[in-house]
Amino acid sequence: MSDVPFNLIKDGDGSPRLILSEPTGFTAEVLLHGGQVVSWKNKRRQELLFMSSKAVWSAPKAIRGGIPICFPQFSNLGTLEQHGFARNRLWSIDSSPSPLPAVNNQSTVDLILKSTEEDLKSWPHRFELRIRISLSADRLTLIPRVRNTDSKAFSFTFALRNYLPVSDISEVRVEGVETLDYFDNLLQRERYTEQADAITFDGEIDRAYLSTPAKIAVIDHERKRTYELRKEGMPDAVVWNPWDKKAKALPDLGDEDYKTMLCVDSAVIETPIVLKPCEEWKSRQELIFVSSSYHSGRLDPQQVLRGYAGKN
Numbered sequence: 001m002s003d004v005p006f007n008l009i010k011d012g013d014g015s016p017r018l019i020l021s022e023p024t025g026f027t028a029e030v031l032l033h034g035g036q037v038v039s040w041k042n043k044r045r046q047e048l049l050f051m052s053s054k055a056v057w058s059a060p061k062a063i064r065g066g067i068p069i070c071f072p073q074f075s076n077l078g079t080l081e082q083h084g085f086a087r088n089r090l091w092s093i094d095s096s097p098s099p100l101p102a103v104n105n106q107s108t109v110d111l112i113l114k115s116t117e118e119d120l121k122s123w124p125h126r127f128e129l130r131i132r133i134s135l136s137a138d139r140l141t142l143i144p145r146v147r148n149t150d151s152k153a154f155s156f157t158f159a160l161r162n163y164l165p166v167s168d169i170s171e172v173r174v175e176g177v178e179t180l181d182y183f184d185n186l187l188q189r190e191r192y193t194e195q196a197d198a199i200t201f202d203g204e205i206d207r208a209y210l211s212t213p214a215k216i217a218v219i220d221h222e223r224k225r226t227y228e229l230r231k232e233g234m235p236d237a238v239v240w241n242p243w244d245k246k247a248k249a250l251p252d253l254g255d256e257d258y259k260t261m262l263c264v265d266s267a268v269i270e271t272p273i274v275l276k277p278c279e280e281w282k283s284r285q286e287l288i289f290v291s292s293s294y295h296s297g298r299l300d301p302q303q304v305l306r307g308y309a310g311k312n
């Protein structure tokens with residue numbers, strides 16, 4: 001079977017929205033604003049990504065939810081605006097996404113962002129940032145690529161910020177980053193080593209775990225839901241929840257929204273990517289949705305990390 005095409009619809013304000021769908025009933029929605037996935041639903045029409053109740057949907061603000069793309073700077077690790085400008089720009093559909101091959105039986109869209117004269121004033125490097133977004137049963141795959149189209153080398157940091165919806169943040173565990181080193185963004189980016197068996201939540205957290213394994217599991221006991229995050233080429237993983245005080249300080253996040261969200265990002269932070277002219281960096285993230293991960297009435301993290309297939 002060949003790849004399944006996407007549909008393009010216009011929102012009320014005329015801005016384009018790309019709809020991906022696949023034969024078993026999963027759907028995803030992508031905006032050109034930010035090149036951002038803003039919805040991913042399973043066949044029961046349950047939303048699998050978090051979206052803020054106070055999200056601002058119009059440019060030039062980044063949309064608080066879905067999967068924003070942080071480029072060419074993660075957080076405030078440089079002189080640019082927080083998390084870089086890619087999440088605030090209008091992307092285009094990439095009609096010549098070569099050399100990535102077409103994917104069988106998946107609904108796929110390729111988007112591209114190129115440097116503008118305005119952006120070159122603050123970040124003087126010509127680039128092409130591409131993202132392939134593919135939907136298949138229980139799985140959302142993002143393949144970001146950055147090409148240096150300039151005549152000199154540049155470096156960048158990067159993240160796919162995954163806003164995941166959870167039933168109750170205090171019932172959630174993250175497995176796969178235990179024993180790892182992390183930078184604590186709440187403590188001047190000091191380096192620590194994780195001592196807990198799994199990450200649980202009882203207050204604000206903003207950590208960049210370094211050189212993580214390829215699989216991380218976000219386990220929502222109450223909702224009997226697990227997300228498996230698989231990644232290649234993005235060695236770090238950020239875990240962020242603003243908790244009550246910071247949630248109140250963020251104008252586009254509802255005061256109570258922190259209770260039902262968690263960001264677990266695929267990221268390149270500790271060692272920025274350096275690209276020479278004509279070089280391309282490519283990475284990959286898969287978010288896999290598992291509707292039930294209970295084993296004998298309890299979650300079995302090992303089974304979660306070994307992976308599930310087609311259980312939805």
Ligand SMILES: O=P(O)(O)OC[C@H]1O[C@H](O)[C@H](O)[C@@H](O)[C@@H]1O
Nearest residue numbers: 062075082083185206238240250
């Ligand atoms: O509000 P945003 O620009 O989306 O950033 C949200 C958060 O992202 C990162 O994790 C930063 O370390 C935080 O300081 C910031 O509050």
